Amino acid sequence: MGEPTGAGAGAVPSLSELERRAAERRDTRAYGHDALVACDRLVRVFSADGVEVQALQGLDLLVYEGELMALVGASGSGKSTLMNILAGLDRPTAGSATVGGFPLLQMGRKDRLRYRREVVGFVWQQTARNLLPFLTAAQNVALPMQLRGGGRGAATRGKRERRAEELLRMLEAGDCADRLPGQLSGGQQQRVAIAVALANEPSLLLADEPTGELDSATGAQVFAAFRRANEELGMTVMIVTHDAEVANEVNRTVAIRDGRTSTEVLRHTEIGADGQESVSAHEYVTLDRAGRLQLPPDYTSALGLRDRAMLELEPDHIRVRPDRRGENRESGHTPRGEDGQEG
Numbered sequence: 029m030g031e032p033t034g035a036g037a038g039a040v041p042s043l044s045e046l047e048r049r050a051a052e053r054r055d056t057r058a059y060g061h062d063a064l065v066a067c068d069r070l071v072r073v074f075s076a077d078g079v080e081v082q083a084l085q086g087l088d089l090l091v092y093e094g095e096l097m098a099l100v101g102a103s104g105s106g107k108s109t110l111m112n113i114l115a116g117l118d119r120p121t122a123g124s125a126t127v128g129g130f131p132l133l134q135m136g137r138k139d140r141l142r143y144r145r146e147v148v149g150f151v152w153q154q155t156a157r158n159l160l161p162f163l164t165a166a167q168n169v170a171l172p173m174q175l176r177g178g179g180r181g182a183a184t185r186g187k188r189e190r191r192a193e194e195l196l197r198m199l200e201a202g203d204c205a206d207r208l209p210g211q212l213s214g215g216q217q218q219r220v221a222i223a224v225a226l227a228n229e230p231s232l233l234l235a236d237e238p239t240g241e242l243d244s245a246t247g248a249q250v251f252a253a254f255r256r257a258n259e260e261l262g263m264t265v266m267i268v269t270h271d272a273e274v275a276n277e278v279n280r281t282v283a284i285r286d287g288r289t290s291t292e293v294l295r296h297t298e299i300g301a302d303g304q305e306s307v308s309a310h311e312y313v314t315l316d317r318a319g320r321l322q323l324p325p326d327y328t329s330a331l332g333l334r335d336r337a338m339l340e341l342e343p344d345h346i347r348v349r350p351d352r353r354g355e356n357r358e359s360g361h362t363p364r365g366e367d368g369q370e371g
C-alpha cells in the first residue's frame with residue numbers, strides 16, 4: 029500500500045495529544061452500552077459427525093430500543109442461529125451478547141427461564157408452533173401471563189383477560205378471541221401469535237420468517253401487526269425474512285453473510301418542498317469492531333479485486349483500488365490514472 033495521503037498523514041502527534049487520546053480511550057464506555065441488543069464478536073460453532081460448522085464467525089450487531097428492523101441473508105448465512113441465541117434457546121460458543129442488560133453467555137438456568145418469559149417474545153414461521161391447539165386465541169394470549177406466576181405484581185385473572193382482549197383488538201384479531209387455532213386462517217394465527225409474544229410486555233420481539241407460510245396479501249397484514257406493535261407500544265422488533273416486501277418496509281435492513289453482518293440499508297421518509305412524502309434508501313457496508321468491512325461480491329468481481337487491494341486515504345473518503353502490480357510486472361509497464369472504486 030502506498031503512503032496514505034490526506035488529513036493528518038505523516039504528522040507526529042505531541043505528547044499532550046497522545047495523553048489526551050489515551051484519556052479519551054479510557055473514558056470510552058463499553059461497546060453497545062446504550063443499545064438494547066449488543067452482539068460483540070459473536071461466534072457459534074456446531075459440531076456434527078466430526079465436522080465443524082462456523083454458523084456465526086464474529087458477528088457484531090447493535091439494535092437500539094424502538095427499532096423495527098429486518099435481517100436478511102442467503103440460506104445458511106446464520107440468521108436463525110442468531111435468532112435462537114437472542115431468544116435464549118441456544119448458547120454462543122464465544123464472544124458476547126447482551127439483551128436489556130442480560131448477558132446471554134453467562135446466564136444460569138433460572139435467569140435464562142426468566143429471560144425467555146419476560147425479556148423476549150418470539151414468533152416462529154410455522155403457524156402451528158406458536159399456539160396451543162386446545163386453547164382459544166384469548167386463552168393462548170393469557171397463558172404466558174399466568175405462567176409468569178406469582179409475586180406482588182402478578183396480574184389477576186380479570187386483568188389477564190382484559191390485556192389479552194386489548195392486544196388481540198390492537199392486532200386486528202379481536203374477532204378471533206374465542207376461536208381455537210384450528211378455526212383460524214394462517215394470517216390470523218400469526219397475528220394471535222404476535223399477541224402471545226407481547227403478553228408479558230417483553231423488551232424485544234423476535235420473529236423468524238413470520239410470513240414465510242403466507243401469501244403476500246396475508247403476509248402484508250401480519251407485517252402491519254408488527255408495525256403496530258412497534259408504533260403503538262414502542263416495541264423493538266427484529267424480523268428474519270426472505271420477503272422483499274417486509275425487508276423494504278422497515279427502516280433498517282441488515283444483511284448477514286457467512287456468519288457476519290455485511291451490509292445495511294437505512295430508509296428515511298422525507299417530505300419534499302411540494303409536501304409529498306418520499307422514502308430514500310441508502311446502502312452501507314458495515315464496519316466490524318476490528319475495522320473489517322466486506323465488499324459486496326458484485327463490486328469485487330466488477331474490478332477483479334482478489335487477495336489484496338490498495339487503499340488511499342482522502343480527506344472524506346477512502347479509495348479502494350485493485351492491486352495491478354503483479355500484472356504490470358508481468359507486462360513490464362506501469363499504467364497511470366486508473367480509476368478505482370471508492371469505499
Ligand SMILES: Nc1ncnc2c1ncn2[C@@H]1O[C@H](COP(=O)(O)OP(=O)(O)OP(=O)(O)O)[C@@H](O)[C@H]1O
Nearest residue numbers: 074075076081083102103104105106107108109110
Ligand atoms: N444444530 C445444528 N447443527 C449443525 N449445524 C447447524 C445447526 N444449526 C445450524 N447449522 C448450520 O449453521 C449454518 C447456519 O445455519 P442457519 O440456520 O443459522 O442459517 P439461516 O441463515 O437461518 O438459513 P435459512 O435461511 O435457510 O433458514 C448452516 O451451515 C447450518 O447448516
